[in-house]
Amino acid sequence: xxxxxxxxxTGQILGLLGVNGAGKSTTLxxxxxxxxxxxxxxxxxxQDFLEHPELARQAIGWLPEAAPLWPELTIREHLDAHxxxxxxxxxxxxxxxxxxxxxxxxQDLAQRLAGVLSQGQRQRLGLACALLHRPALLVLDEPxxxxxxxxxxxxxxxxxxxxxxxxAVILSTHQLVEVTAVCTRVAILHEGVLxxxxxxxxDGHAVLEKTFFDIAMAQAx
Amino acid sequence: MTLFAVTRxxxxxxxxxxxxxxxxxxxxxxxGWRFALLLQLFLLNQVKLAALPDGPGYTDLVAVRLLSSLxxxxxxxxxxxxxxxxxxxxxxxxxLASERSAGTLSLxxxxxxxxxxxxLGKYLAVLIWLALWLLLTLLVPVTLAHGVTLDWGMIAAxxxxxxxxxxxxxxxxxxxxxxxxxxxxxxxxxxxxxxxxNCVNLGAQLAGINVGFINWLAMSTHEENxxxxxxxxxxxxxFLLAIVVALAIGVRRLDADKERG
Numbered sequence: 001x002x003x004x005x006x007x008x009x010t011g012q013i014l015g016l017l018g019v020n021g022a023g024k025s026t027t028l029x030x031x032x033x034x035x036x037x038x039x040x041x042x043x044x045x046x047q048d049f050l051e052h053p054e055l056a057r058q059a060i061g062w063l064p065e066a067a068p069l070w071p072e073l074t075i076r077e078h079l080d081a082h083x084x085x086x087x088x089x090x091x092x093x094x095x096x097x098x099x100x101x102x103x104x105x106x107q108d109l110a111q112r113l114a115g116v117l118s119q120g121q122r123q124r125l126g127l128a129c130a131l132l133h134r135p136a137l138l139v140l141d142e143p144x145x146x147x148x149x150x151x152x153x154x155x156x157x158x159x160x161x162x163x164x165x166x167x168a169v170i171l172s173t174h175q176l177v178e179v180t181a182v183c184t185r186v187a188i189l190h191e192g193v194l195x196x197x198x199x200x201x202x203d204g205h206a207v208l209e210k211t212f213f214d215i216a217m218a219q220a221x
Numbered sequence: 222m223t224l225f226a227v228t229r230x231x232x233x234x235x236x237x238x239x240x241x242x243x244x245x246x247x248x249x250x251x252x253g254w255r256f257a258l259l260l261q262l263f264l265l266n267q268v269k270l271a272a273l274p275d276g277p278g279y280t281d282l283v284a285v286r287l288l289s290s291l292x293x294x295x296x297x298x299x300x301x302x303x304x305x306x307x308x309x310x311x312x313x314x315x316x317l318a319s320e321r322s323a324g325t326l327s328l329x330x331x332x333x334x335x336x337x338x339x340x341l342g343k344y345l346a347v348l349i350w351l352a353l354w355l356l357l358t359l360l361v362p363v364t365l366a367h368g369v370t371l372d373w374g375m376i377a378a379x380x381x382x383x384x385x386x387x388x389x390x391x392x393x394x395x396x397x398x399x400x401x402x403x404x405x406x407x408x409x410x411x412x413x414x415x416x417x418x419n420c421v422n423l424g425a426q427l428a429g430i431n432v433g434f435i436n437w438l439a440m441s442t443h444e445e446n447x448x449x450x451x452x453x454x455x456x457x458x459x460f461l462l463a464i465v466v467a468l469a470i471g472v473r474r475l476d477a478d479k480e481r482g
Contacts, residue, residue, distance in 0.1 A: 029327065029331075032331040033330060033331045033332075033333060034327040034328070034330040034331040034479070035327075035330075035479060035480075036479050036480050049333075053333035053334075053335070054333050055333070056331060056332065056333040057223070057332050057333035057334075060331065062328070062331045064324060064327060064328065066324065068323050068324030068325040068327070068328055069323070069325070070230075070234060070323070070325060071323075072234055072237050072238050073233065073234065073237065077233060081226070081229075081230045081233070082332075084223075084226035084229060084230070085223060085226045085227070085230070085329070085332040085334065086332055087223070129328075
């Protein structure tokens with residue numbers, strides 16, 4: 001990544017677009033605290049969270065691509081583990097777990113092992129783990145992967161609700177339609193450089209498609 | 222503390238996977254067989270031994286020898302130390318290698334937990350599992366405590382020696398797992414390092430060369446003293462040093478993972 005500068009306000013949903021290898025997942029990993037940048041700062045609620053990594057524990061929820069899980073643990077055990085890693089315990093942990101199980105319609109599957117879940121259920125569990133501690137910033141890498149159309153619609157509704165509650169969301173996707181459906185702002189990365197960052201225009205999809213292909217094809221030409 | 226959250230998570234993973242239970246049970250069964258043979262040998266020689274002034278007793282010939290073949294000197298099923306060379310790599314191989322291959326290592330990083338807390342948390346979980354296994358092993362000779370005179374001091378020293386050997390092998394296993402992408406590679410690596418560390422002085426001894434440094438380097442040198450009931454701070458420091466070095470290497474590797482991705 002080079003000279004990347006992004007800022008996000010409370011309640012915004014930023015769509016991060018780019019062709020394969022553009023640097024979307026790397027950017028999200030840096031923001032989520034899974035990678036350390038060579039230089040630069042990442043500020044969260046005014047504080048540099050590279051200097052205060054405990055901020056990430058409380059304020060960021062991250063769903064990486066393909067929802068990494070522990071196959072030998074149940075859904076409830078995943079939530080318990082994530083909660084403890086994020087500093088939750090006791091009744092707060094139980095209440096937070098019940099709330100996300102309800103919200104993502106996983107209550108009936110709570111005792112099922114992650115290793116036997118379908119792709120869609122895995123993705124919902126990954127999202128539940130990311131939402132468990134009610135983060136101020138939600139970082140999602142291809143969250144609609146493996147979801148059926150009904151689940152995609154439910155995910156979009158959930159993201160709008162979270163934004164309305166004040167959560168900032170960064171959403172990486174290959175799907176332009178995904179961005180136009182839920183995002184309020186769009187950023188386009190190409191070869192590790194931010195090429196576009198603007199609010200989504202009202203006539204949405206056509207303009208975004210032209211901008212995206214102009215950036216991607218100009219490089220190819 | 223998040224370190225204990227990592228320990229709790231790893232313990233849960235160890236206890237729900239059949240591998241830990243299976244190798245633990247098989248190892249205990251093998252040790253039971255060794256115990257029966259050692260007891261039989263002791264009973265056969267009991268009268269002769271009783272006639273010796275300061276002759277070895279049940280503690281020397283059965284209880285302590287259950288822990289290691291180092292001082293047995295006769296063909297026997299493996300003791301705790303030899304079994305641990307195989308068991309510990311199998312137990313530790315998934316601690317970090319499977320986290321890396323499943324992508325959950327990045328998730329752990331994203332919770333703001335430092336690489337040192339991840340390594341220490343995982344190590345602590347393995348150590349708790351091994352301590353329980355050692356405790357179960359020791360219950361076997363202690364069940365006869367009502368009928369024999371046990372030298373509790375010697376048993377305590379030998380237990381400390383066996384536990385420290387397990388702790389070193391566990392640290393090597395966790396470090397090896399930190400480097401590997403697949404658990405099997407981690408197991409093979411820690412097995413080889415463990416065997417090499419345990420008998421690095423074997424060639425020199427067979428050749429009749431008694432070099433101080435190479436003997437000092439071998440884990441068996443330090444464990445043998447403890448198994449004989451001799452607790453020396455120099456030996457304990459060697460074990461602690463080996464643990465710290467192995468874990469530091471593991472932490473360094475995770476640091477590099479976080480920097481390089």
